[in-house]
Amino acid sequence: MSGIYIHIPFCRKRCHYCDFFKTTDLSQKVRLLAGLKRELESRASEMASEEINTIYLGGGTPSVLLIDEQHDLLKTICQNYLVSGDAEITLEANPDDLSQTILSALKGIGFNRLSMGVQSFSEADLKLMNRRHSVVQAIQSVKWAKKTGFANISIDLIYGLPDQTLEEWERNVRIAVELDVQHISAYNLTYHEGTVFYDRLKKGILKELPDEISLQQFEILIRILKEAGFEHYEISNFCKPGLYSQHNSSYWKSKKYLGIGPSAHSFDFNSRRWNVSSIENYLHGIENNQSYSETEILTEQDRYNDYIITGLRTVWGISEELIRTEFSASCLFHFLKIRDKYLNSGHVNCTSGTVCLSPVGLFISDKIMEDFMFVSNHSSYKSIS
Numbered sequence: 579m580s581g582i583y584i585h586i587p588f589c590r591k592r593c594h595y596c597d598f599f600k601t602t603d604l605s606q607k608v609r610l611l612a613g614l615k616r617e618l619e620s621r622a623s624e625m626a627s628e629e630i631n632t633i634y635l636g637g638g639t640p641s642v643l644l645i646d647e648q649h650d651l652l653k654t655i656c657q658n659y660l661v662s663g664d665a666e667i668t669l670e671a672n673p674d675d676l677s678q679t680i681l682s683a684l685k686g687i688g689f690n691r692l693s694m695g696v697q698s699f700s701e702a703d704l705k706l707m708n709r710r711h712s713v714v715q716a717i718q719s720v721k722w723a724k725k726t727g728f729a730n731i732s733i734d735l736i737y738g739l740p741d742q743t744l745e746e747w748e749r750n751v752r753i754a755v756e757l758d759v760q761h762i763s764a765y766n767l768t769y770h771e772g773t774v775f776y777d778r779l780k781k782g783i784l785k786e787l788p789d790e791i792s793l794q795q796f797e798i799l800i801r802i803l804k805e806a807g808f809e810h811y812e813i814s815n816f817c818k819p820g821l822y823s824q825h826n827s828s829y830w831k832s833k834k835y836l837g838i839g840p841s842a843h844s845f846d847f848n849s850r851r852w853n854v855s856s857i858e859n860y861l862h863g864i865e866n867n868q869s870y871s872e873t874e875i876l877t878e879q880d881r882y883n884d885y886i887i888t889g890l891r892t893v894w895g896i897s898e899e900l901i902r903t904e905f906s907a908s909c910l911f912h913f914l915k916i917r918d919k920y921l922n923s924g925h926v927n928c929t930s931g932t933v934c935l936s937p938v939g940l941f942i943s944d945k946i947m948e949d950f951m952f953v954s955n956h957s958s959y960k961s962i963s
């Protein structure tokens with residue numbers, strides 16, 4: 579199982595919380611699309627023996643592209659890669675880019691999944707975040723997408739916003755449930771350096787929501803979505819039975835993927851590669867057959883830590899057997915020691931050799947992952963070696 583991600587680094591407006599690589603200057607759009615096609619063609623050999631099961635146009639805002647431009651990218655993939663007949667093909671879309679006509683066209687060119695950046699059903703929150711769309715547009719676009727026949731729709735929400743009350747957050751989650759979508763991703767607001775929110779926080783214009791309120795919002799989210807029949811399959815992701823994001827799940831399950839476009843990452847089990855986060859440098863490299871990426875060969879420690887971070891995030895957890903067979907005795911020793919610590923405290927469960935976060939562990943997942951990570955000069959192993 580393999581995937582292709584294409585990064586479209588264009589947005590019509592900057593959201594105040596966002597630190598993704600993007601620009602609101604669309605003047606290089608046509609040139610960039612030519613570059614993306616060239617990268618897709620030139621890297622096809624990396625996936626020569628692989629069936630492509632997921633394609634994901636993300637960004638940025640790929641819904642700013644014209645239908646013909648999106649179609650061109652999908653056609654280039656199909657012409658150069660072995661795409662499975664039932665591949666999951668996702669478009670990230672902003673609600674205000676969608677109309678019934680556009681949704682029909684998107685379905686017609688092959689998209690079978692939409693990931694919609696809704697973020698909130700409160701006008702005040704949308705304004706605070708500098709989102710382009712209104713609440714009415716968000717609700718309308720989900721309804722249109724369903725009417726058009728999209729049977730796999732995901733919406734993104736953000737909690738932990740400044741001054742957001744528990745009641746306001748609960749209302750958001752309940753509206754999402756009423757819309758009867760198949761997938762919901764909900765993220766706790768992070769103040770990334772370089773964003774407007776970060777500056778306002780530093781200047782005292784915004785006040786961070788206390789951690790205990792964000793945690794209660796997380797609890798509300800989990801409770802309501804579970805009651806509504808969603809599976810909580812990754813820390814921030816919920817789906818109707820079986821309807822996981824196959825593309826994102828392949829990141830969490832360490833499957834091979836190709837990342838196309840500026841700032842996109844690729845992974846092939848032994849190495850990680852990332853393209854430059856600059857449209858100009860990316861295009862200069864592509865157009866002149868020069869390098870536009872860096873590659874890192876993964877050490878055993880990197881692979882172990884990646885497996886821990888991605889595995890613990892999900893219901894599929896960490897396999898003790900895999901740690902035993904794939905990693906050295908020092909990794910195994912460290913893993914077992916931390917596993918026992920968190921089994922005793924009730925923060926992880928272990929069933930048939932698979933270690934997962936327990937419901938209480940979910941709330942301190944960052945700390946648990948940090949403890950499980952392995953640093954090669956770990957003193958606990960030295961003492962027995």
Ligand code: SF4
Nearest residue numbers: 589592593596637638
């Ligand atoms: S959140 Fe999405 S739409 Fe907003 S600036 Fe970031 S990439 Fe663009």
